[in-house]
Every structure is written in C-alpha cells, then in structure tokens.
Amino acid sequence: xxxxxxxxxxxxxxxxxxxxxxxxxxxxxxxxxxxxxxxxxxxxxxxxxxxxxxxxxxxxxxxxxxxxxxxxxxxxxxxxxxxxxxxxxxxxxxxxxxxxxxxxxxxxxxxxxxxxxxxxxxxxxxxxxxxxxxxxxxxxxxxxxxxxxxxxxxxxxxxxxxxxxxxxxxxxxxxxxxxxxxxxxxxxxxxxxxxxxxxxxxxxxxxxxxxxxxxxxxxxxxxxxxxxxxxxxxxxxxxxxxxxxxxxxxxxxxxxxxxxxxxxxxxxxxxxxxxxxxxxxxxxxxxxxxxxxxxxxxxxxxxxxxxxxxxxxxxxxxxxxxxxxxxxxxxxxxxxxxxxxxxxxxxxxxxxxxxxxxxxxxxxxxxxxxxxxxxxxxxxxxxxxxxxxxxxx
Amino acid sequence: xxxxxxxxxxxxxxxxxxxxxxxxxxxxxxxxxxxxxxxxxxxxxxxxxxxxxxxxxxxxxxxxxxxxxxxxxxxxxxxxxxxxxxxxxxxxxxxxxxxxxxxxxxxxxxxxxxxxxxxxxxxxxxxxxxxxxxxxxxxxxxxxxxxxxxxxxxxxxxxxxxxxxxxxxxxxxxxxxxxxxxxxxxxxxxxxxxxxxxxxxxxxxxxxxxxxxxxxxxxxxxxxxxxxxxxxxxxxxxxxxxxxxxxxxxxxxxxxxxxxxxxxxxxxxxxxxxxxxxxxxxxxxxxxxxxxxxxxxxxxxxxxxxxxxxxxxxxxxxxxxxxxxxxxxxxxxxxxxxxxxxxxxxxxxxxxxxxxxxxxxxxxxxxxxxxxxxxxxxxxxxxxxxxxxxxxxxxxxxxxxxxxxxxxxxxxxxx
Numbered sequence: 001x002x003x004x005x006x007x008x009x010x011x012x013x014x015x016x017x018x019x020x021x022x023x024x025x026x027x028x029x030x031x032x033x034x035x036x037x038x039x040x041x042x043x044x045x046x047x048x049x050x051x052x053x054x055x056x057x058x059x060x061x062x063x064x065x066x067x068x069x070x071x072x073x074x075x076x077x078x079x080x081x082x083x084x085x086x087x088x089x090x091x092x093x094x095x096x097x098x099x100x101x102x103x104x105x106x107x108x109x110x111x112x113x114x115x116x117x118x119x120x121x122x123x124x125x126x127x128x129x130x131x132x133x134x135x136x137x138x139x140x141x142x143x144x145x146x147x148x149x150x151x152x153x154x155x156x157x158x159x160x161x162x163x164x165x166x167x168x169x170x171x172x173x174x175x176x177x178x179x180x181x182x183x184x185x186x187x188x189x190x191x192x193x194x195x196x197x198x199x200x201x202x203x204x205x206x207x208x209x210x211x212x213x214x215x216x217x218x219x220x221x222x223x224x225x226x227x228x229x230x231x232x233x234x235x236x237x238x239x240x241x242x243x244x245x246x247x248x249x250x251x252x253x254x255x256x257x258x259x260x261x262x263x264x265x266x267x268x269x270x271x272x273x274x275x276x277x278x279x280x281x282x283x284x285x286x287x288x289x290x291x292x293x294x295x296x297x298x299x300x301x302x303x304x305x306x307x308x309x310x311x312x313x314x315x316x317x318x319x320x321x322x323x324x325x326x327x328x329x330x331x332x333x334x335x336x337x338x339x340x341x342x343x344x345x346x347x348x349x350x351x352x353x354x355x356x357x358x359x360x361x362x363x364x365x366x367x368x369x370x371x372x373x374x375x376x377x378x379x380x381x382x383x384x385x386x387x388x389x390x391x392x393x
Numbered sequence: 394x395x396x397x398x399x400x401x402x403x404x405x406x407x408x409x410x411x412x413x414x415x416x417x418x419x420x421x422x423x424x425x426x427x428x429x430x431x432x433x434x435x436x437x438x439x440x441x442x443x444x445x446x447x448x449x450x451x452x453x454x455x456x457x458x459x460x461x462x463x464x465x466x467x468x469x470x471x472x473x474x475x476x477x478x479x480x481x482x483x484x485x486x487x488x489x490x491x492x493x494x495x496x497x498x499x500x501x502x503x504x505x506x507x508x509x510x511x512x513x514x515x516x517x518x519x520x521x522x523x524x525x526x527x528x529x530x531x532x533x534x535x536x537x538x539x540x541x542x543x544x545x546x547x548x549x550x551x552x553x554x555x556x557x558x559x560x561x562x563x564x565x566x567x568x569x570x571x572x573x574x575x576x577x578x579x580x581x582x583x584x585x586x587x588x589x590x591x592x593x594x595x596x597x598x599x600x601x602x603x604x605x606x607x608x609x610x611x612x613x614x615x616x617x618x619x620x621x622x623x624x625x626x627x628x629x630x631x632x633x634x635x636x637x638x639x640x641x642x643x644x645x646x647x648x649x650x651x652x653x654x655x656x657x658x659x660x661x662x663x664x665x666x667x668x669x670x671x672x673x674x675x676x677x678x679x680x681x682x683x684x685x686x687x688x689x690x691x692x693x694x695x696x697x698x699x700x701x702x703x704x705x706x707x708x709x710x711x712x713x714x715x716x717x718x719x720x721x722x723x724x725x726x727x728x729x730x731x732x733x734x735x736x737x738x739x740x741x742x743x744x745x746x747x748x749x750x751x752x753x754x755x756x757x758x759x760x761x762x763x764x765x766x767x768x769x770x771x772x773x774x775x776x777x778x779x780x781x782x783x784x785x786x787x788x789x790x791x792x793x794x795x796x797x798x799x800x801x802x803x804x805x806x807x808x
Contacts, residue, residue, distance in 0.1 A: 018704065022697045029690055063602045235501035242571035249602045250570055251497050252506075268762075279422050280694050286415045287698035294705045 005319070005326045016327060019291065023331035026284045027366050031339050033277045034358035034365075039350055040200045040266060049154070049193030049203075050097070050129035052255035054087075054227055056234070057096045058241070060219040061249040069216035072245045077221060079240055085229045090128040091211060093120040093218040097129070097196045098258035107161070107207060109172060114160040116153075117196065117206040120218050125208065126152075126191070128224045136168035136189030139210045148186035150210045154194045157205035172207075185209070198262035222255075281369065288324075288373040296320065296381045303381050304389025313382040320378035324370040332363055398733035405734060413738070415702055420742025420782050423695040424775070425749040427688075431774040432754060436586060438662045441767060443583045443590055445523040446619055451629045452664040453480055454589065454615040458651035467649045470494055471656070472612030473598060473605035479636045479656075480616035485628040489618045490517040493603065495592045496613070500554060500569050507553050509569065510585075512592035513603035519545075521619050522590050529563040529578035536577070537597045544574040545595040547582035549764070569594065572601055584765040589615060609646055618658070626660065633658040692781065699782075700789035707793040714798050715805030724798050731794040735786040743779045750775075 009016055060076065062069050073091070080089050095101040095117070103118040125131070126138040139150035151172065158167050172185040194206045211218055225233070234252055241250045296303075303316060339359050343352035406413045440447040453476070458467045476491045483489055492514035500507045519531035524545075532543050544567060552558045554567060562576050574596070585591050598605045604612060618633070620626045633656075643652040657664060717727060747770070754768045797805065 018697060018701045022694070022701060025690065025694050025697065029694065061602075063604050064606055230504055231501055231506035232504045234499070234506055238499065238501070239571050247601060249496070249498065252499055253497070276426055276691070279426070280691070283415075283419050283422055283695055283698055286418060287702050290412055290415050290702045291705045294709070298708065 002322070002326070005322050009323060009326050009330070019288070019327055020331045020334070022284060022287065023328050023366060023370065024334050026281060026369070027332060027335040027362055028338065029277055029280060030362035030365050031335065031358055033273060034361040035342070035350070035354055036270060036273065038357045038361065039354045040270065042351075042354065043195075043202055044199050046195065046203050047193050048195050048199055049191065050131045052097060052129065052259060054225050054229070055128060055255045056223045056225060057099070057253045057255060057258070058221040058223055058237070059096075059249075059251040059253070060221065060241070060245075061251075062216075062219070062245070063247050063249060065245065065247045069219075070214050072248075073216065073219055074213060076241050076244055079244060080221065080223055080237065083233070083237065083240075085225050085233045087224045087226050088124055088128050089221055089223045090124040091122045091213075091218065091221050092125060093118075093211075094220055095119060095196070096220050096222065097255060098198055098262045104204075107157075107172060107205075108174075109161045109170075112161055114157065114205055116157055117194075117204050119196075119206060119208045120211045121208055122211045122213065125222070128222050131191050131194070134190045134192050135166070136187070138189055143188065143210055144212065146186075147183065149183040150188045151185045152189040152191060152208040153187055154203075154206045155190065155192050156203050157207055158190055160205050198259055198266070200263060200266040285369055285373050288370065289377065292320070292324070292374055292377040293380075296377045299381075300384055300389045303384050304386045307384065307386035308390060316382040316384075317375075317378035320381055321371060321374045324374040325367065328366055328370045332366065335362075395733065398730050399737055401730060402734040402737040406738065412702060412706060416699060416738060417742050417745060419695040419699050419702075420739060420786075421745040421749060423692060424743060424746030424778050424782065425753065426691055427778045428746065428750040428770060428775055429753050429757075429768075430688075430691075431771050432750070432768045433757075435771050436584075436766065436768050438665070441587070442581070443522045443524045444587055444661075446521065447661050449620045449623050449626060450521070450661065451486070451618040451620065451626055451633070451658050452589065452615070452661055453618065453633065453656060453658045454664055455657060456611060457655040458611075458646055458649065459653040459655070460650065461643075461652045465649075467611075467646065467651070469611055470613055470615050472607045472609055473603075473614045474608060475610045475612070476614050476616045479640075480618060480633065482636070483618055483629055483632055485620070485625060485632045486618040487621045487625075488517050488521055489616055490521040491515050491598070491614055491616045492518050492590075493598070493613045494615060495588070498569055498594075500550075500567065502554055505553075507550070509550070509594055510592045511569070511594045511596060513596050513598040513600065513605065515598055518595075521617050524580040524583075527579045527581060528561055529576070531578055532597045537599050540599040541597065542572065542574045542600060543577040543597065544600075545578040545580055546576055547580055547593050549582040550593040551579055567594070570602075574600070582765050584763050584767065586763055586766075589617065610644075611646060630658050692778075696781075696785045699785055703786070703789035704793055707790075707797060710794065711797055711800075711805050714794070714800075715802055718798065718802045718805065724795070727798045728791065728795055731791045732787065735790045736783065739779065739783045739786050742782065743775075747775070 058080070060073065062072075065072075077089060077091060080086055093103065095103050104115055105118055106113055107116045119125075123138065123140055123143075126133065131138075133152075134155060136152070138152060143150035148171065153161075153167060161167070161172075162170070167187045167190055170187050172187060174184070193203050195201050195203050196206070223237075238250050238252060242248065306316060306319075336359065339355070339362075342350075343355040346352075444450070454470060455468060456471050456475075460466070470493075473491060481489050481491065493512055495510040495512045498509045498511050500509055516532060516534045516537055524531075527548055529545075531545055532541070536543050546554075546562075546567065551562055555562055555565070562579060565576050566573050567576060568574075574594075580595075582593070583591050596603065605614070618629050620629055637654065637656050640654055642654055643650060644654070645651070714727060750770055754770065757763075758766045758768055
C-alpha cells in the first residue's frame, strides 16, 4: 500500500514539487518557533532558586564624592537597617538579580575550566533572597578574616567542576603569588539553582564571593521590606540616604518590577513570533485544503473506478490522507537534513535535546496539519457515487 | 472593455468564495506583516521626533579599548572631558552636542512613586534635536555657566508630578533625590526607543550628579555631530577619525591596559548595528542574513501558497478559455483578461492589508507597550510589496493561462 502511494506521488512529482516545498518551508518555520519555545519552556521548568517578593534594590553612586566612600556606605546600610519597615538587607555587586549587568570569568580547577557568573555579596545575601543551601553553609562574618576567601557555588558549577565529589572544603584557583592581600578561594557551601536573570534564563554556573565591608566599589543594597510597605516609606528612605551623603545618587527598584521587565524581554518577541507563525500556518493550511479540493474534483474518474471495483469509503479517504502523509514525509526528510545541522554544528549554543524535541514537535504539527487539510476533501471523495462519477467520464 | 474585464473578474471571485478567500488572505497577510515590520524598523531607525535631523547626524556613542592580543576588550560610552576635547572641536560639523546616556531615578508625590529617566545635556542638545516646547524654553549657556538647578521636563512627567496638569508649571519646583530643581521648560515626550535622546527630565550638565568632571576617557556621555547636509557626514567622520588616530596608545584605563582604541563615528543605523555586531563585517552580514531569511520566509510561504492554488485551479478555466477562443477572441485579449483579473484581486488584497496594518499600528501605538510610539505606514514599502505580490500573481495566474490559451479550441473545450 505504502509502496503504491510512493509510486503515485513519484509519477506526479512535478505537480507535487510545489506542495513539497510549501510543506518543507512550513516545517522550517515551525522548527524555528518550536526551538525557541522549547528552549524557554525547559528553562522555565527549572526552579528560580530564590524569592524576590518585597525585595528592593537600592543602587548607590558616589559620583564626584571620593572621601570615605566605604565608611559612608556602611553608615547608610546601618541607617537602612534601623528603619522598622526593613526586615533585612544585603550589600552586593552591580549584577543584582534581573539587572542588565553581568560579571563572568573563567574558573579553573585542575584541567577543568568553566565560565561562571561572579557575584560579590555579603553574609546576609542568602537570608534576604531566601536561598536554601544544598550542603555546607553560607559564609559568615568570621570568614572574612580567615586564611582563605570563602565562596559559595551553585549546583551547576559543582557539576562542571566536581562531578560527584563533595565540593565543600575544596580550594579553587591558584595560590596567590605576590603579597597583595588576595587569598585563595575555599568553598564553604553549595546552593541549588540561581537563575539571576529570571525564569526564562538558563541556569548558569555561579560563584558567590564574600564582600569586604571595607571596600568601596560594590554599592548595591538589597533591602527586604515588610509586607505592606509603600512608596511613602520609599521616599523617606531616599531622603534619609541622600541626606547622609551629599552628591550621591540613589535609585530604588523593586525586584518584582524588574523581574517582569526581564520576562517581557523574552515573552514579547516570542508572542510576536507565535502570532506571525500561526497566521502563516493558517495560510498554508487553507492553501493545502484548496489544492487538495481541486485535485480531488479532478480525480473523480479514478475514484469512481476504484469504488466500482469494490473499494470501501474508508479505503478511499485513507488513500488521500496517506498520499498527503507521504508528501509530508518527503518534505520532512528535506527539512531534517537542514534542521540536523543545528545540533551538529552547535549553532546558537543550545542543548541538542532542545533541537531534537523541536524537530519532533514540528514534525508532529506538520503531520497534524496535513491530516486536517486532507480529511475533509477525502471525505468528499469517499462520498462520490461510482455510477455518477463513471457516467461523467 | 476594462469595466467588462473587472465585471468578469468580480464574477470569477464570487464563483468560488473559498478560493477567493484563500488568495486574499495570503496577499493581505503577507503585506500586513511586511508593513508592520518595516514600520517598526522605520520607527527604530528612521528620522522621527525628536531627532528630526537624524539623517544628517553622526553618532559617537561607543569607545572600544582592546588589549594587546585583541581578545579582551572594554567598551562603553565616553567621558564628558574626552568628548569636549575631540568631538566638540570638530570643525566640519555644523553643531555638536554632548549628552549623557539616560540614568534611572525616582521621584515621589505623596504615596505615588514615579520611575524616571534623567539625562544631562549641554545647551546645544536643544538645537541638534527638535523637541516641541509646550511651555517655557530650554536652558542656555548662561544657565550652564551659573550651574543653575534647572530642568526641562516632559509633558508625561508633568502630568504625573503636578496636581493640576492644565496649569503652567514654569518656575515651579521638582524634587528628585532630595535636590530641588526649577522647571524651565516642558517638552513633548519621546519614545524610549530613541534611547540617545529619550528622558523624562533633562538637566544641564553642570547640575549635581552628572559626573562631567570625570578625568578618564570613559564615562556616561555620547556626542551627536550635525552635518550641514548629507555630503558633510563623511567629512565629519574623517576629521574625527583623524583625531582618534592621534591619541597615543597603549594607555591605561582604570587598570585595564589597552593597546588599541576604536571610537566609531557613524550614522544612526550603522552605529546601532555596529554596536551589537561589534563592527565585525562577518557578524554584520550574519545580522542582515538572518533578517533577509526571515523576510524570505515571510514572503516566500504565502507566495508559494498563492502559486500553488493558482496553478492547480487553472484547469477550471479551460472550458471558459475554449469558448472564448471558439467565438474568436485572440490570445492578446485573453491575456489582458487574466492580467486585469490578477491586478484586481491583488489590489483588493492590498486594500485589506492597508486597513489591517492601520489597525495593527494603532493597536501598537495605543497599547502603551512603547510609550509615545509613533509608528506610521511607509508608502514605499507598501507599493514595493504590492508590486511583489502582483509579480507572483501574474507568474502563477497569467503564465498557465497563457499556456492554456495556446491550446487547440477542441482540446480546451474538452478539458
């Protein structure tokens, strides 16, 4: 039966080539769309790793004031913590969650090397963002004077550098050469996920270094406020901070808002893409439907003959649906040759499982599409009375 | 005769409403997507309020410092001092402005928080750009020299900050981060997509927190140089690149030792594509390649569809062609009939697309997705894409019909 269908199509390959091109092009568009959606969805399924409700980011900038910056920053933090509306606060580097800033660097261990996101935070970071520890502990004020610089890594970083080994207590990086006060890093804890750029971002390897309270460079403060705190308090906070340090700029952002902005960066293009693609597919479906309709009217004689020779209604409709499936398979083989290049050449740096799922999803949709388009005309074909059809002939 | 053809075309369209729908859907969908897309690109890169002189402006917005092996790089806007020395001194430019990238800030009114973008500019900024002043005037050299605490605000910010938005607000006070500024002018707001000129509040660069005193090469400032006419743009670029080449390398910037220094001075579109493709010609061609491929797919799929439907339907017309030939119609007349029919349906599709595009654009403009969005229909793009649809329609509708009209009458009648 299938061999027969192949033969039927091969005999009319010129007439069918346009159809094959059309199905091929729809497959490629669907493949692109599916890759994008599968990639984002598989990221979305990973837990975020921290909670950001009621957390504000206070961004300080000392501008032209260079006198005793570190001391002023510490005083500002003390002042913030003194407000009854503030539950807790933590000072960190510029790359706060959902911000546009990133810091990354290669981290080596023996002969293994991986790109990691770097965060410089103080001891209360895990507490403010409610990050659970998988093993070990978060660094404490006592660590700041130890022989090693205390760091915490995430699960992803552990996988890249340690496999099944327990990383807690291990050292990272080279021994410092000079006497410049830099210390070798020692891992004190491991956390699970940390998707700092939002739900749709890849869970990247991350390393958290303890912030030196006496340095003046990192001046972002995460402030966790008590529920129900509003803009009146925010105004009071900004006023208090600017009054303490003349010439400094203060910018307050709510993590819930910046998280939404981050998500929109992913969602808006995806939604536009989905809308455009679905219109394209409706267009293609209508076209296929029309072409099939025309070709069935033209093949009435053939259908009448088959019916007269004893073919059932069902086998007639299956013939047309089957023909479309064979056509779609031709197109898919062409499309697969192209689509397989993406995981093989590792374009766009996505996991190859994303492409595989995308190919499967796109292929399924293509088959579904041609089946729906073929079903109605094939029913019509099956309803043809052999006597009438043969009489016309 | 023409009215006759149109009458026939109309009857043909009505005979099979479903196929007519497919054809019209394909044509209007393609045109709509293309027009909305190009109108968005035009919104991003075209010459629009407040940068009405963008087509003759040179943008200097990014400095790249490369290390010895050209692997490590440090990139970003420049310091006020650097731009004053090299950009402000351009003799071939009619006028040069230096302004900061926008900073985020907040203002508070009662229990309301207003998210703000602030920008520090020089006095020339108001002459290089064409903001509509609804009230007051821009700050001038005198305000800057005095270090006045003045601000130009947008109508948007005025509406949010002041109780009675219909009252004039010139001379009134706004408080931002504990500093009081006097409102000197109110301008019509601009969309955030014009990121080099957009802000909610504009300050003279001598106002507090502008960091114009920074001594290094890098900072938060960019420059826009205005040429007298389009031909003058190359002269500005040449002069500026001459300055840049004379800067001694290697040098040191905040501990980053650089061995090469690149500061691009280019028209808006190039400076933007360059900014995220790193000015690398390979990446640039990939960028254009991807856009081209998407366009091809967007145009290609409906085009194949149109051709497909038309080609498979042409047999329907065989008997009609046969009868007309039998009554003595020459091939030329038949050809004309099909051409008119195709033009007719393409124009109907075009008209539908125009309406759909207008709806889509007004939806985007009013959705608040981009504040102050001012998307418009680009007539050239509309005509070009209408032309492309026509070509596909003619190829797929007229060519098979022509082939058929050359058949023998008897055969055509039989089919």
